[in-house]
Amino acid sequence: MRGVTRAVARLLALQAAWNYERMQGIGMGWAAEPLLGDLRASDAARHTAATVRSAEFFNGHPYLAGLALGAAVRAEYDGATGEQVQRLRTAVGGPLGALGDQLFWAGLLPGLAGCAILGVTLGLPGLAVGGLLVTWNGIRLATTLWGLRTGLREGPLVARAIRDSWLTDAAQRVGRLAGLAVGAAIPAAAAWLLGGLTGPAGLTALAVGAVGVLLARIRPAWFTGLRYGLLLIAAVALLTLTGLGLGGRLA
């Protein structure tokens, strides 16, 4: 089938028109276009219907969306009904989202970011930042290409291919690496930023952090690091403007 390279390139921009109406649907339709080219020549009416379907609602993980795209395009070429194609997209979207979030957002990303932070604190910033970008994008590109090819090969049987693939096992393994790397990066970053953990600044920051973790355990949906930070800024501004506290010992 022609158009695989163009489709992979377009999958890199899958979410450019992300919206609450169709989520990644427009991006999926845009990525499907090069793959549906042969269908236009053989069956124009079917090509039109397939193009309409390709841009309908879709929500999955952007890096694994190639699996759903390939499977749907293969089903279109195999003569599946419109309803079957829609069902296929819906059926694989959810699991791909959950698996991709686990593998990439909750696993590989914090794992690599943790390693990069450690690299910076160890005095290797070029290697840390370069390694983060090269490793992530290498894995991401390879996964996108693998996903699209697997989807095109398996068609409606893609769910079985996903179940039997390396994805689930990789998500578990990468999760452990992420735990180790982030666990090590947090105290290392604090010490690097504040010049040590045992002085007044380091100990105060650790105490502030511990309170934040406690609050986040109590109200996990609301108490993000960003909101905690914004509350602290408001507190410091209030104390400074009213002239209370902040006697200058911290400096």
Add this chain to the structure above:
Amino acid sequence: MSEPSLAALAGVTAWATVAGVDLVSVPQGLLSRPLVVGALAGCILGEPGTGLAAGVALELYALDVMPVGAARYPDYGAATAGATVAAAGLEGPWAGGPALALALALAWLGGLSLEYLRQANARAVHRRAAALATGDPRVIGALQLRGLARDTLRSAALAVVAVAAGAALARAWPMTGMGSTAAAALTIGLVGAGLSGAASGALRNAGRGLRLRWLGLGAVLGVLLAVFR
């Protein structure tokens, strides 16, 4: 600290725009991560250490974020660029505090701008619903490219605001007296809040299984590294 040149500020603005587009649209290749944005912004400004420090501090906050589906999340790309500009222009050991405070406000603003972007994309799709139903690939392509253009505009506007705010903060913040004391409090408090964000995110991802033990082992190694290095 010397004032950055206009060319350097323009370079940081361009870089922050690229980072903003990377976050959601293309190529989603981690160019928008604070550590990456800070490292390059610092190099552009001739202050690589400052950029790395801003990047590491904000990376702690970014580790708390799961950019899933329809969730609203902060945009730390332009925020890190603004923080690097501010920190590079401020004197003293606590220059990071005001810069981090600015970055958090910018990250929140960036999250809000993403919300507007998604709504604008939805309105565009709604307007072209009849044309989409005809199966014309050009309609899909136009919607996709206009979405990309909208995000580029959003990112550029956010980058301009971030860099301008960073430069203004560097000029306006007094690093003496109460200004210095507040900067110290902000530095320590906001690094602490970043630690809580990263730790909360790590605990949430770890759950109660084997990964939690790996997280604990990592924390022990990190503390040993921090104390004995």
